[in-house]
Amino acid sequence: xxxxxxxxxxxxxxxxxxxxxxxxxxxxxxxxxxxxxxxxxxxxxxxxxxxxxxxxxxxxxxxxxxxxxxxxxxxxxxxxxxxxxxxxxxxxxxxxxxxxxxxxxxxxxxxxxxxxxxxxxxxxxxxxxxxxxxxxxxxxxxxxxxxxxxxxxxxxxxxxxxxxxxxxxxxxxxxxxxxxxxxxxxxxxxxxxxxxxxxxxxxxxxxxxxxxxxxxxxxxxxxxxxxxxxxxxxxxxxxxxxxxxxxxxxxxxxxxxxxxxxxxxxxxxxxxxxxxxxxxxxxxxxxxxxxxxxxxxxxxxxxxxxxxxxxxxxxxxxxxxxxxxxxxxxxxxxxxxxxxxxxxxxxxxxxxxxxxxxxxxxxxxxxxxxxxxxxxxxxxxxxxxxxxxxxxxxxxxxxxxxxxxxxxxxxxxxxxx
Ligand SMILES: *Cc1c(COP(=O)(O)O)cnc(C)c1O
Numbered sequence: 001x002x003x004x005x006x007x008x009x010x011x012x013x014x015x016x017x018x019x020x021x022x023x024x025x026x027x028x029x030x031x032x033x034x035x036x037x038x039x040x041x042x043x044x045x046x047x048x049x050x051x052x053x054x055x056x057x058x059x060x061x062x063x064x065x066x067x068x069x070x071x072x073x074x075x076x077x078x079x080x081x082x083x084x085x086x087x088x089x090x091x092x093x094x095x096x097x098x099x100x101x102x103x104x105x106x107x108x109x110x111x112x113x114x115x116x117x118x119x120x121x122x123x124x125x126x127x128x129x130x131x132x133x134x135x136x137x138x139x140x141x142x143x144x145x146x147x148x149x150x151x152x153x154x155x156x157x158x159x160x161x162x163x164x165x166x167x168x169x170x171x172x173x174x175x176x177x178x179x180x181x182x183x184x185x186x187x188x189x190x191x192x193x194x195x196x197x198x199x200x201x202x203x204x205x206x207x208x209x210x211x212x213x214x215x216x217x218x219x220x221x222x223x224x225x226x227x228x229x230x231x232x233x234x235x236x237x238x239x240x241x242x243x244x245x246x247x248x249x250x251x252x253x254x255x256x257x258x259x260x261x262x263x264x265x266x267x268x269x270x271x272x273x274x275x276x277x278x279x280x281x282x283x284x285x286x287x288x289x290x291x292x293x294x295x296x297x298x299x300x301x302x303x304x305x306x307x308x309x310x311x312x313x314x315x316x317x318x319x320x321x322x323x324x325x326x327x328x329x330x331x332x333x334x335x336x337x338x339x340x341x342x343x344x345x346x347x348x349x350x351x352x353x354x355x356x357x358x359x360x361x362x363x364x365x366x367x368x369x370x371x372x373x374x375x376x377x378x379x380x381x382x383x384x385x386x387x388x389x390x391x392x393x394x395x396x397x398x399x400x401x402x403x404x405x406x407x408x409x410x411x412x413x414x415x416x417x
Contacts, residue, residue, distance in 0.1 A: 025354035026374055033369075035065065041392040047369065053397055055387045056371040060344050061232050061317040062392040063307040064267030073268075076302030084295040088115075089284070092295030100305045104272055107308055108231075108239060110258065112280035116289060117296050119228050119261030119271035120146040125287030126259065126273050127195065128154040130222070134190040136176050138169060140207070142200050144226060145376075151195070163203075166211040169194070173219045192221035198241040199229035202378050202386060204345030206234070209245045213253045224257035232265025233344050238311050238318040244342075265311070268304035270296045320391040328389060328398045335406035347373075348385040348405070356383035362408050368401055 021027055033045040033054075042062040045054050063069050076096055086092035097115055104113040116122040127150030131137055135156040139147060142163045151158045159176065162168040176192060194216050196207045207225065216223035227240045235243025242254050257279060262270035273283055284290065311317065325341060332339035332346075339346050350356040353374045360372035363385075373386045385405070389398070 025357055028374075031369070040065075040067075041394075043390060043392050043394075043397060045369065047364075051367070052364070053368040053401060055389070055393075055401060056369050057390065058229070058264035058388060059267055060265045060321055060388070060390050061238075061267070061307075061311060062390050063265070063310060066267065066307070066310060068310060069267055069303045069306045072306035073299035073303035076298040080298035082297050082299065084297060086295065087291060087293060088295045089291060094295070094298055094301070096298050096301040096305065097295060100301050100308075101272075103305055103308055104260070104274060107312060108258065108260070108274050110254075110274040110276075112277045113272050113274040114280050114284055114290065115296060115301070116271040116273070116287075117293050118269060119226075119259065119263060120149075121289035121293065122259050122261070122271035122273050123147050123150040123226065124153060125150070125289030126224070126257065126283055127151055127193070128288070129283045129286040130257070130279075131156040131191075131193050136190070136192045138172055138176075138192060138194045138221070140164060140196045140200075142203060143195065143197055144201050144228065147195055147197070147226060156193075163200075164196075164205065164208055166208050166215065169212065170215055173215060173221070177219065192219065193224060194221050195224040196226070197229070198225045198227045199233065199343040199345065201229055201345065202373060202384070203347055204229075204341040204343045206230075206244070206342055207241065209241055209253050210250045213255075216256075222256040224259065225255040226259040228259070228261045228264055229343055229345060231260050232311055232318065233321060234342070236318065237315050238265065262300070262304040262307075266304045266307040268300045268307060270300055270304060317391045321389065324389045324391065324393050324398060327395065328387075328393075328402060331399060331402035332405070335402065335410070337402075337406060337409065344389050346387040346389070348387070348409075350383050350385065351381055353380075353383045356385065359408055360385060363404065366404050366408065368404065370405075 031047055033047050036044045036046055036051060042059060042065045043054055045052055080094050084092035084094060101113045101115060116125060123146035131154040133155045137151050137156045137158050139151055139158055139160050140163055141160050159172045161172050194212060196212060198207050213223060225241060230240040232238040234240050236247060245253050256275060258274040260272050262268045321344060325344060329339040329341055329346060337348060350359060356372045356374060360370055363370050371386045374383045
């Protein structure tokens with residue numbers, strides 16, 4: 001038998017899937033972006049040799065390239081090396097991990113916290129650690145993919161309620177409670193969990209915390225919120241959704257379990273969970289994505305710690321981001337484009353996938369990078385431009401971007417104000 005001459009098309013199905021995917025305008029590829037030298041704002045990049053305004057980064061407070069953050073990462077790598085060579089529970093824990101966990105607990109005012117290698121891993125690990133077969137998870141229909149995957153891994157029953165619809169959530173909770181009592185079960189044996197993004201990652205809207213909190217208390221079900229897009233963005237000091245509502249007349253509404261990421265506002269990478277001592281100790285002992293994955297490198301951890309320190313002392317960044325959001329939305333509205341976001345995420349819904357890609361491409365050619373978000377990130381037929389702002393965008397940048405977007409969408413040449 002000559003192995004060289006044996007032919008098979010065992011992976012032919014992959015090529016067919018890909019061809020079909022491409023024909024629907026769903027194919028994506030990686031843009032390679034380089035920094036602009038001497039540009040300290042972090043808002044411009046070089047792509048294919050041309051300078052572009054970046055309107056699609058989650059580096060909301062421009063801390064990823066802050067010289068103090070970069071220096072802290074360098075120092076830590078100099079001292080500890082690049083990789084940790086072990087999981088946290090074996091030999092991968094360094095003083096920088098312990099210190100950052102203390103800093104997170106203190107900054108976000110919780111008893112304890114635990115780092116993961118990413119926000120994705122935090123959700124994929126925490127949810128199965130606290131829910132299993134027979135338990136019921138109530139999950140918002142627009143929750144982030146990492147929450148969805150965490151729910152699937154848990155093998156619990158998953159009840160998906162309509163997006164941010166608290167009446168629907170209450171109906172689901174009522175039904176769950178009555179089913180349990182009708183078969184003689186007690187809810188005590190099997191528990192529930194309500195899980196939601198705090199700021200929804202593709203729509204930029206905010207969870208109805210006062211009501212979801214009340215429902216969680218009323219049905220004695222823990223509440224888990226993912227603050228990936230609210231830390232550093234919501235609340236006057238960037239402490240997130242609780243601070244936002246506290247500032248609007250609802251003090252002390254805290255989730256039982258909070259997930260955060262170091263990859264957005266904190267300009268690094270990694271994720272974390274915050275909660276009580278017992279919750280965190282349990283997660284440490286049972287979350288598989290924590291146990292079976294190598295601890296984050298010292299540079300990223302120390303960089304995130306410095307970014308958190310800067311956030312604590314430079315609240316102007318949060319205020320400036322909020323100003324940019326309201327300015328940019330009002331500019332879009334002047335051009336007749338619906339935009340009303342309280343978060344740094346501003347979606348412009350187009351619908352058709354291919355059309356969205358074409359518009360994003362035109363905008364790219366005009367000098368800006370805006371994401372064309374399509375299935376599977378959002379539902380089919382709900383494709384959109386997704387714009388994210390940072391504290392270092394200037395009025396001139398945003399004024400131009402809004403004009404250019406309107407011009408591309410509708411061919412407007414003049415403000416209709
Ligand atoms: C980005 C994001 C995550 C994942 O965080 P990473 O640190 O990038 O893995 C989790 N949840 C939400 C809501 C997100 O937007």
